[in-house]
Amino acid sequence: MTAVLEFVNVSRSYKRGVPVLDGVSFSVGQGEVVGLVGRNGAGKTTLINVAIGALHPERGSVRLFGLSPTAEPVAVKKRVGYVSEDQILPLFGTIGDIIVLHRQLFPMWDESMERDLLQRFDLPLRSRIASLSKGQARQVALLCAVCHRPELLILDEPAGGLDPAARREFLEASIRLLNREGTAILFSSHNMTDVERIANRVVVLNGARLQLDRPLDHIRDNICVAIIPRESAPDPGVIERTSGCLHVREVFNDWHAVVEGAPEAVSERLTFALGRNGIRCMSVPLEELFIELLGGDR
Amino acid sequence: MQIVVNPSAELSIYRQIMRQIIEAIACENLKLEEKLPSHRDLSEQLVIAPLTVKKAYDELESLGYIETQRGRGTFVCSKLPKINRSVHSGQIEQSARNLLSLAYLGGVEFSDVVKILRDVDQELMGKTQHTREKA
Numbered sequence: 239m240t241a242v243l244e245f246v247n248v249s250r251s252y253k254r255g256v257p258v259l260d261g262v263s264f265s266v267g268q269g270e271v272v273g274l275v276g277r278n279g280a281g282k283t284t285l286i287n288v289a290i291g292a293l294h295p296e297r298g299s300v301r302l303f304g305l306s307p308t309a310e311p312v313a314v315k316k317r318v319g320y321v322s323e324d325q326i327l328p329l330f331g332t333i334g335d336i337i338v339l340h341r342q343l344f345p346m347w348d349e350s351m352e353r354d355l356l357q358r359f360d361l362p363l364r365s366r367i368a369s370l371s372k373g374q375a376r377q378v379a380l381l382c383a384v385c386h387r388p389e390l391l392i393l394d395e396p397a398g399g400l401d402p403a404a405r406r407e408f409l410e411a412s413i414r415l416l417n418r419e420g421t422a423i424l425f426s427s428h429n430m431t432d433v434e435r436i437a438n439r440v441v442v443l444n445g446a447r448l449q450l451d452r453p454l455d456h457i458r459d460n461i462c463v464a465i466i467p468r469e470s471a472p473d474p475g476v477i478e479r480t481s482g483c484l485h486v487r488e489v490f491n492d493w494h495a496v497v498e499g500a501p502e503a504v505s506e507r508l509t510f511a512l513g514r515n516g517i518r519c520m521s522v523p524l525e526e527l528f529i530e531l532l533g534g535d536r
Numbered sequence: 537m538q539i540v541v542n543p544s545a546e547l548s549i550y551r552q553i554m555r556q557i558i559e560a561i562a563c564e565n566l567k568l569e570e571k572l573p574s575h576r577d578l579s580e581q582l583v584i585a586p587l588t589v590k591k592a593y594d595e596l597e598s599l600g601y602i603e604t605q606r607g608r609g610t611f612v613c614s615k616l617p618k619i620n621r622s623v624h625s626g627q628i629e630q631s632a633r634n635l636l637s638l639a640y641l642g643g644v645e646f647s648d649v650v651k652i653l654r655d656v657d658q659e660l661m662g663k664t665q666h667t668r669e670k671a
Contacts, residue, residue, distance in 0.1 A: 269586075269587070270587075271585050271587070406583060409583050410580070410583050413579055413580055413583055413584070413585070413586070414580055416585075416586065417576045417579060417580060417586055430544070431543045431544050432543075434543035434544065434549065435543045435549070435583060435584050435585075436583070436584060436585045437585060438585045438587040438588060454548070454588075455548055455550060455588075455591060458547075458548035458551075459548060521546065522546075523543075523544045523545070523546070524544075525544060
């Protein structure tokens, strides 16, 4: 797969010595949907700002279609669509005014897609931007981000603050675009159900670093949570050193370990490593995995 | 054929799709050689990534349930794969054990379990009862 977007060893800090991104590398291929997840402050938005050229990386590089977004901003912007949670639409004028503006900016503007989305979202052209609901404003932002038929769509918490129906409509529109145009999508989200629905790959950022980058199917089939009674492992280091172990945390009187492998295999491996029975291993939905991987001790 | 997916369920989405298609074939809601929806249509209908649908179809194809005909689409195979009986009956036995422990824990008696099985059979095979009797 050719990379549409590629981060190589990207580092960035706002305060000297406090990295917000620390050596992050991954890429997004054509037609892929990559979900970017992590706790608040893990660096998701900073990474996205690096991708769209709003921030320079201090070290490392970012390439979109092989181009640098800061060196060749116009060439890159023509081929990218971007929507963020706190996107600010110009507050003057109507929906129609904004669309006319975009039509003039982008020679590739697709008027049939514009009509299609206006109708689907039920957006009245004459409505003033200032009077739109949060959901409608996001829909206008999406319309403006996709009607120039981008090859890459970057969404920063696109569904944040939307009601479930508006969220689903937003996902539907993104999927349709993906199917029609083969657009690759990178989206950050705190909604794990949405990530499970549309992502085929998940990238987890944790404390400025990339912690996990795996196909979603692999995560669901081949990463499991093991619950180990505390007394079976006085020293969690033994669990941490077991092959495939990604994270161990303490939850009440147990250790919870996130381990790569199918539940049966992991259970066998841990039973062997600890020389104890009574270990339960199970596959868990992404939301639980997120908490096990990124949550603190309890 | 109606497929429903639940992203936060224990099974991953592509496995949910696989299971439902196999079920539909088993109770003849999907007939032999019947055409399946395209990746694109199913992904839009379910609002999931098209690659997820592709993954489910690829797995079903490698198991021998469906086949892709270039330029025409994806179809249920005209002959279904022979299931390995011994593996299968092992799974059935395990499921039976789970079923009975659940029933006995809840104070449901064996005869009532049989009745439930019969009802479920009716529900699954209701539409195909007629053809089964003829055969």
